[in-house]
Amino acid sequence: MVLKARVICLLISRSKDCLNDCGGDAGNPIKVSGLKNSHGVKVNRKKMKVDWTHELHKKFVQAVEQLGVDQAIPSRILELMKVEGLTRHNVASHLQKYRMHRRHILPREDDRRWPYPRNPAQRSYYPHKPVMAYPPYHSNQTLPAGQVYPAWGSPSSYSAGVQMWGPHCYPAWQPTESWHWNPYPAMNADAWGCPVMPPPHTACPSFPQNVSGFQSFDAMHNCSCGMPHNSLELQQAEEVIDEVVREAISKPWLPMPLGLKPPSTDSVLTELSKQGISTVPPRINGSHPR
């Protein structure tokens, strides 16, 4: 089967993409094509130009996530990636683009924080800056121990095997409602700005949030994600949603989760009146528990 696919690939094209996709060992999709080593890094020329393939980028993101953005500097990323031929400069360049992309995703939050203070002591002023976006208040408020908010995703960062980011991926007009929330961020390790964590036991995340298409390249091609496949998954999905809703209700002084805007006073009053509640107690200003 694999052999057949490889033969077809060779017949159709000698292009890099095909070689990459049809490779020998299943674990490493990046194949040697003449000048490149097994990671897609050219090794035989003086001027090396790194081809940041899907796999290579995934390694990069994993390294960044492992280090944490705060500690993710080129030399450390390079160490963790363990890719022959890759230089610190290559990583730095890629890291630059990576950060720019993240700033594009998180303009408000990141505008306040970037660039990093160069002094390491100052850097620690921004501890644990998340790799991926969280609702704004999550980044600077302490969460209860063990509480994990789902990460924000976005429409597929990879399309048909082609890296897609920047304005094509996140058009300015795109409403936040169309962004999708992924409780299993690991599945998007190959996407810009997405955190990488060990995947859950299920091979494929199957939460309702994925229905609208926020799936990684891998997810799109390797499994048929969509609606929960069974009642257990459905229950898990509901639990996650319930938890976020509970949090929003129990702490009304916090901004709405998931980037949602609070309902207008009028709509709230309308809804209350529908439910037979016609009188609303006056607001006690500034007296919420913290």
Place this chain on the structure above:
DNA sequence: TAGTGAATAT
């Protein structure tokens, strides 16, 4: 002096 992030060049 080495390493960094950002700016600039290719």
Place this chain on the structure above:
DNA sequence: AATATTCACT
């Protein structure tokens, strides 16, 4: 547009 190179800075 993606990546390399340069530069100012710590």
